[in-house]
Amino acid sequence: MSRPDPILEELGLLPVWVRRAADTANVAGPVAVDSSPITSIEAQTKELEATPGSFPVSSETPINLLDWDTLKARVANCTRCRLCEKRTQTVFGTGDEKASWMLVGEAPGANEDRLGEPFVGQAGKLLDNMLRAVGRTRNNGVYIANVIKCRPPGNRDPQFDEVAQCEPYLKRQLAIIRPQLIIALGRFAAQSLLKTDASISSLRTRVHQYEGVPVIVTYHPAYLLRNLPDKAKAWADLCRAQEIYQEISR
Numbered sequence: 546m547s548r549p550d551p552i553l554e555e556l557g558l559l560p561v562w563v564r565r566a567a568d569t570a571n572v573a574g575p576v577a578v579d580s581s582p583i584t585s586i587e588a589q590t591k592e593l594e595a596t597p598g599s600f601p602v603s604s605e606t607p608i609n610l611l612d613w614d615t616l617k618a619r620v621a622n623c624t625r626c627r628l629c630e631k632r633t634q635t636v637f638g639t640g641d642e643k644a645s646w647m648l649v650g651e652a653p654g655a656n657e658d659r660l661g662e663p664f665v666g667q668a669g670k671l672l673d674n675m676l677r678a679v680g681r682t683r684n685n686g687v688y689i690a691n692v693i694k695c696r697p698p699g700n701r702d703p704q705f706d707e708v709a710q711c712e713p714y715l716k717r718q719l720a721i722i723r724p725q726l727i728i729a730l731g732r733f734a735a736q737s738l739l740k741t742d743a744s745i746s747s748l749r750t751r752v753h754q755y756e757g758v759p760v761i762v763t764y765h766p767a768y769l770l771r772n773l774p775d776k777a778k779a780w781a782d783l784c785r786a787q788e789i790y791q792e793i794s795r
């Protein structure tokens with residue numbers, strides 16, 4: 546894959562950012578399981594298709610039946626968990642709503658809470674540059690969302706009950722967008738999506754499945770800013786994602 550030098554320079558990967566054969570040889574078959582009782586993406590999509598625009602939506606309508614706009618409004622006004630108390634605003638997601646790739650992160654940080662958009666600041670800039678290196682942008686072929694839509698105070702880890710309350714929103718986003726590939730950014734997103742407590746280092750070298758959609762796990766851009774040598778691994782993960790996507794979209 547051609548990689549524009551300015552981008553590699555931005556990522557601090559020149560001159561040695563060379564993909565190794567081992568990075569592709571290590572792709573294993575589907576392993577992940579989502580044991581959640583929430584309806585599958587395919588089933589939810591059928592429900593959506595079977596429910597025209599005139600479907601009467603109310604505050605009682607289950608999340609897995611909401612269309613995009615009502616889902617967005619539901620999130621904006623959500624009080625399902627304690628994180629609503631200290632947020633500035635919810636962070637629903639951003640990007641191409643017909644994206645073939647969906648990137649999933651953990652939760653908003655301080656900048657995201659202030660601006661209402663995921664992955665802003667230096668981590669966002671790095672993510673944008675990584676996407677550009679594979680010919681994508683957050684508005685072209687990519688949608689970005691977090692598992693958690695409100696900032697945990699002090700950037701603490703989201704708690705189990707907060708994940709349980711918020712995850713249906715992400716599931717519905719996935720069901721509506723119907724990405725062909727999911728990239729989990731960081732340990733928390735990967736463990737939440739794949740329902741596992743495995744380490745990110747063990748997860749990132751395999752291809753997983755979420756509701757029949759391939760999932761690639763890679764490092765969170767904020768982590769990469771603190772751990773520069775692992776940028777090379779993140780590039781290998783993106784290359785793996787690109788290969789899988791090309792295979793499934795043939």
Ligand code: SF4
Pocket residue numbers: 620623624625626627628629635693694695707710711
């Ligand atoms: S974190 Fe999610 S479930 Fe909790 S209040 Fe925010 S939108 Fe609602």
